[in-house]
Amino acid sequence: MAEAPKVAVIRTGLANLASVLAGLRRAGAEPFVTENPADVQRTAYVVLPGVGAFGPAMEKLNGTGMADVLRERFEAGSPTLSVCLGLQLLHEASDENPGVAGLGIIPLSIRKFPDTVRIPQLGWNEVRPESSAAYLQNGFAYFANSYHAPAAAEGWTPAHTIYGVPFVSAIERGAWLACQFHPELSGDWGLQLLKNWLSLAPSRVIASELKQC
Amino acid sequence: MLTRRIIPCLDCRDGRVVKGVKFQGLRDAGDPPTLARAYELQGADELVLLDVSATPDGRATAVETVRKVREMLSIPLTVGGGVRSAENARKLLEAGADKVGVNTAAVENPQVIRDIADQFGSQCSVVALDAARRLDGDGWEVVVLSGKKRTGIDAIEWAAKVVEFGAGEILLTSWDRDGTRSGYDLQLLNAVSRVTNVPVIASGGAATPQHLLEALDAGADAVLAASIFHDGEYTVGTIKQFLSEKKVPIRP
Known part of the structure; x- marks a missing residue:
């Protein structure tokens, strides 16, 4: 049996x-769990979970040298794999902490949901990935967010969801996967997504490098 | 579209699930991780685990219960009961809670809501608002200490205030209805959901699928129930089936 x-x-x-x-x-x-950038450099798989606010999280990533390693x-x-705030941190800026x-x-900004919906979005919403997605499938995922990515950058394959406005609920590119929802809280569907990423990502690393050439 | 959530509640004491009316005459109702997993398989969208023990030993056991439930569960878990500080919240979050509910402590010192929101984010700061109709019948007041103490604080004003302090969700329990099987207090629910822009979970009084439907129609984003599920009268699945037929957006 293969090692975990x-x-x-x-x-x-x-x-x-x-x-x-x-x-x-x-x-x-x-x-x-690690706070050591060396672990993030040398471990085959890395997860950037997200909890809390954009500004303090960036302060921490910069302070520990983790930002450069990422x-x-x-x-x-x-x-x-980036989760929730983790997806937002990949971007340039956020309404949450302007400046x-x-x-x-990702050269785009994160926006707050409109006042027409309850904030935060808490609960299960439908995720619809583009057909070329490698890891993502149609299904329901658990969200806990007040901010969202309005659009996906070029080179990334998105999944979309609607909450007041359409937003990007996940993006993938090569061995990178970023989810606005919590796969770890999304039941069997989320578990399958984690398994897909763990099993397929290593074979997709090269494809990602080629895209960047 | 965001679906409405069905949330079974596990009242836990000394590592066991218990049930009773208004926390009186508690009876054993099972093993928390086993029940939690069973509810997930039935289609529960989230679970609330309420620690109803009142002793320091009980609190320590609750952390261990959260740990065991987390290993079994791949849906969100909210834990409440006896949370008095951000430090208490941290222990529960580290053990595997995704959200933490504060109740009595928030009434005594609303700053605790802000502390939890600042440290862990509003999305994991739930305020458990226990309300009862005023004795003169005019509006609702906040009750604390498992309903034993009336505070005189207007429940609707309090709901608006906890959101200002950073609460990301309100778990609204009608103390008049809890355990009565007579349905949720729809007027209370409607009044609270109108003054806040955060999700509101309805709690207290559910006995039939129709009760859950009424609460969702009255503005609840989610419905919580305990005995309706523990008694095995309905499963989460049969209730979701009923709500789907009534055109409520439900996760299949």
């Missing part, structure tokens, strides 16, 4: 890590 893949889960805050770890274990991985992982195309620079891997 090691997954470095970046500590960006305190909450919800137990759910992320339990979800990854159910998907057959061996996750560990950008390096993106250039190398190494398997990386704070995000990781800038």
Whole structure:
């Protein structure tokens, strides 16, 4: 039997890590929590979970040197999963903390949901990926967010969801997957997504590098 | 479209699920992780675990119960009961809660709501608002200490205030209806959901699928129930089937 893949889960805050770890274990991985950029450099799989606010999270990623290591992982195309705020942090900026620079891997901004809907969005909503998606399938996922990505950047394959406005509920590119929803809280559908990413991502690293050439 | 949530509630004491009317005459109702997993398989959208023990030993057991439930569960878990500080919340979140509910402590010191929201985000800060009709019948007041103490605080004004303090969700329990099987207090629900822009979970009084439908029609984003599920009279699945037929958006 193949050894369980090691997954470095970046500590960006305190909450919800137990759910992320339990979800990854159910998907057959061996996750560990780290604040050390060296772990994020050398571990095959990395998860950037998101909890809390955009500004403080960026402060932490910059302060620990994690931000640079994540950008390096993106250039190398190494398997990386971003969850919830994690997806937002990949962007340039957010309405949540104007003036704070995000990781800038995606040259777009994060917006707040309109006043016409209850905020935060809490609950299960329908995710519809484009047909070329490798990991994502149609289904219902659990969301807990007040901010959203209005559009997907070129080179990324999006899934869309509607909450007051249409928004990007997930994006994938090579071995990178970023979800606005919580796969670890999305029942069997979310578990399958984690398994898809764990099993397929290593074979998609090269494709990501080619795209960037 | 965002679907409405069906949320079974597990009242836990000393590592077991218990049930009773208004926390009186508690009876054993099962093993928390086993019941939690069963509800997920039935189609529950989320679970609430309420620690109804009142002792420090009980609180420590609750953290262990959360840990065991988390390993079994791949849907969201809200934990409440006896949370007095951001530090209490942190222990529960680290053990595997996704959201933490504060009740009595928030009434005594609303700053605790802000502390939890600041440290962990509004999306995991739930305020459990227990309300009862005023004795003169005019409006509702907040009750604390498991309904034992009336505070005189207007429940509707309090709902608006907790949102200002950073609550991301309100778990609204009608203390008049809890355990009575006579349906949710729809007027209370409607009044609270009108003054806030955060999701509201209706609780207290559900005995039939029709009661859940009424609450969702009255403005609830989610409905919580305990005995209706524990008694095995209905499963989450049969209730979701009923609500789907009534055109309520439900996760299949």
